[in-house]
Amino acid sequence: MFDWDAANRAHIRQHGFTEEEAEAAWLDPNHIPADATGLGSEWREAIIGMTRGGRLLHVVWTERAGRIRLFEARKPTRREARLYLRR
Numbered sequence: 001m002f003d004w005d006a007a008n009r010a011h012i013r014q015h016g017f018t019e020e021e022a023e024a025a026w027l028d029p030n031h032i033p034a035d036a037t038g039l040g041s042e043w044r045e046a047i048i049g050m051t052r053g054g055r056l057l058h059v060v061w062t063e064r065a066g067r068i069r070l071f072e073a074r075k076p077t078r079r080e081a082r083l084y085l086r087r
Contacts, residue, residue: 002026003067015074017057022073025049025057032084034058034076048076048084056081 002023012022025031031049046060058080060072076084 001068003064003069008069008071011071012073015072017055017073019070021051021053021055021057022059022070024051024053025055025059025073026061026068026070030084030087032087034080036060044071048080050084056084 002019004019009019012019026047026049028047028049028051031047034046034048036044036046042062044060044062046058048056048058050056056076057073058076059070061068061070063069
């Protein structure tokens with residue numbers, strides 16, 4: 001389901017998260033859409049979601065050949081966190 005290589009693994013880890021946490025946030029049934037504007041020429045989306053361990057993440061992703069490629073997972077801003085928690 002998810003597409004991982006050395007580049008996106010390294011980028012996720014650079015922000016202090018694991019691939020498993022990024023996947024869990026993306027799979028969170030309560031995730032909400034987030035702003036993904038200005039993130040390159042390829043079509044990308046972003047969500048705010050919760051990991052199974054209770055960490056809130058902002059995840060940027062796209063779909064390639066039927067697989068989900070997660071580009072970035074970072075701590076959400078305070079505003080993004082409030083939007084998720086108020087839903």
